[in-house]
Amino acid sequence: MNSSPEVPARQSHVRSWSIHGREEITARYEILNTIGSGAYSDVYRARRLSDDLPVALKEIHDYQSALREIEALQLLRHVPNVVHLIEYFWQEDEDAVLVLEFLASDLASIISSGKKREGGLQVGEIKRWMMQVLQGLDACHQNGIVHRDLKPLNLLVSADGALKLADFGQSRILQDTRYTPGEKSTTYTFSDEWMALKNSQWPEAAGNQDYRAVSEDGIKDKDPIDENVSSKDGETSCVATCCTTDVDDDIFKGQEIYGSYESKEIDDSGELTSCVGTRWFRAPELLYGSTSYGHEIDLWSLGCIFAELLNPEPLFPGTSDIDQLSKIINTLGDVTEATWPGCSKLPDYGKISFKPIENPHGLETHLPNRTTMEVNIIKKLICYNPIDRVSAKQLLQDMYFTEDPLPVPLAELNVPIKTNDHRDGEEDSVGDWFGESDSDEGFAKMDFSENEKGYSIKFS
Numbered sequence: 001m002n003s004s005p006e007v008p009a010r011q012s013h014v015r016s017w018s019i020h021g022r023e024e025i026t027a028r029y030e031i032l033n034t035i036g037s038g039a040y041s042d043v044y045r046a047r048r049l050s051d052d053l054p055v056a057l058k059e060i061h062d063y064q065s066a067l068r069e070i071e072a073l074q075l076l077r078h079v080p081n082v083v084h085l086i087e088y089f090w091q092e093d094e095d096a097v098l099v100l101e102f103l104a105s106d107l108a109s110i111i112s113s114g115k116k117r118e119g120g121l122q123v124g125e126i127k128r129w130m131m132q133v134l135q136g137l138d139a140c141h142q143n144g145i146v147h148r149d150l151k152p153l154n155l156l157v158s159a160d161g162a163l164k165l166a167d168f169g170q171s172r173i174l175q176d177t178r179y180t181p182g183e184k185s186t187t188y189t190f191s192d193e194w195m196a197l198k199n200s201q202w203p204e205a206a207g208n209q210d211y212r213a214v215s216e217d218g219i220k221d222k223d224p225i226d227e228n229v230s231s232k233d234g235e236t237s238c239v240a241t242c243c244t245t246d247v248d249d250d251i252f253k254g255q256e257i258y259g260s261y262e263s264k265e266i267d268d269s270g271e272l273t274s275c276v277g278t279r280w281f282r283a284p285e286l287l288y289g290s291t292s293y294g295h296e297i298d299l300w301s302l303g304c305i306f307a308e309l310l311n312p313e314p315l316f317p318g319t320s321d322i323d324q325l326s327k328i329i330n331t332l333g334d335v336t337e338a339t340w341p342g343c344s345k346l347p348d349y350g351k352i353s354f355k356p357i358e359n360p361h362g363l364e365t366h367l368p369n370r371t372t373m374e375v376n377i378i379k380k381l382i383c384y385n386p387i388d389r390v391s392a393k394q395l396l397q398d399m400y401f402t403e404d405p406l407p408v409p410l411a412e413l414n415v416p417i418k419t420n421d422h423r424d425g426e427e428d429s430v431g432d433w434f435g436e437s438d439s440d441e442g443f444a445k446m447d448f449s450e451n452e453k454g455y456s457i458k459f460s
């Protein structure tokens, strides 16, 4: 795979010259055009010179994102519904460049093309898309990987209808899985190249070939890598960015952290960050600042994605993080100990409160003309208490997928050519916390007061 197994030392500002000037890459690939730019990367379409294989070259400008993405894709390299990492280039003073299989479309394009089709996406098509997402996500969770940025744009699709989870730059490998003992998991081991790379970076893991592999009872061993790469996540919670004491004199100051949370310096706190995932797909525990969440945050995102497949509009298109919570609460009802046991222990619970909702809309209103069975699937994922969310594995066994109309074969799926007309509203930006609301209810009045947790904001 990589000619040099050495991971370059972590540097605060790794900048590389243009990918076009990197001979180790251009000797093997012809770079054709740019196909996308994300928060931390530029992606190019290219072809392998030896056999004309179409590939995507993903140049990642952030050290930690690169490490996370390579690590997750190595671990999931045999999973059919995860994008395949062919090889990667990474040398000191250079950005990592990942060579990925080329995938011509994504689920966002499929949803928007279905919207334009008379009758929309057919039930059999929806079921096949859902099953592929579930199979990819189940493999992640079986391996203790939480993706943390699931959304239709990160579900890439090949021209022949194979859907693959992509963009693992925010993923994390949890120190244990919550799969119940006895649940059989597939064991994956690292390639020799990756082990050499890992051992050079983390000598304490040397010689422990499958230290992260899932054990017989489904529980993972302690993960030294995770501790080494964890960021100061606890300081970057979405609400904490405007609630810490240094914000007292300027409540907007802390929001600068929001846009740069992934570039925080590492420490060994082992906590996760609550500022992950694109807002529309972000679970409520993250919006309330949780730093000890599990793979259930992906299951919430999954519910949002499935709801969008069933009714081609985003389920909760919040214009700010507060608006995001408001939209969720207007649908599911008040967040209380009765509706979500343990919610009052969330770091930011009590720092923000909303006017009580007497008649929540309910998820049904977002899914007009859908069957009870379909609405029930969404309800199993979009629920406040993370432990109530059904796992990808369990959902794959749901009768929905074995009842008529059956999932269509891949060959019958309609895969549109990808265009660049995707929604912009999903993107996070500095200052979004107090962005304007477009929710029906709006925020007529904001009361700001100090309390034992720092301060509280009350909307009425």
Ligand SMILES: Nc1ncnc2c1ncn2[C@@H]1O[C@H](COP(=O)(O)OP(=O)(O)OP(=O)(O)O)[C@@H](O)[C@H]1O
Pocket (backbone or CB within 6 Å): 035, 036, 037, 038, 039, 040, 041, 042, 043, 055, 056, 058, 083, 100, 101, 102, 103, 104, 106, 149, 153, 154, 156, 166, 167, 168, 169
């Ligand atoms: N294997 C691939 N084949 C084709 N296109 C790809 C591939 N990987 C990524 N892309 C495209 O490149 C763009 C950016 O990729 P990606 O989402 O992985 O990067 P990112 O920097 O992590 O983005 P984000 O800001 O959304 O997190 C996306 O539009 C995606 O569709």
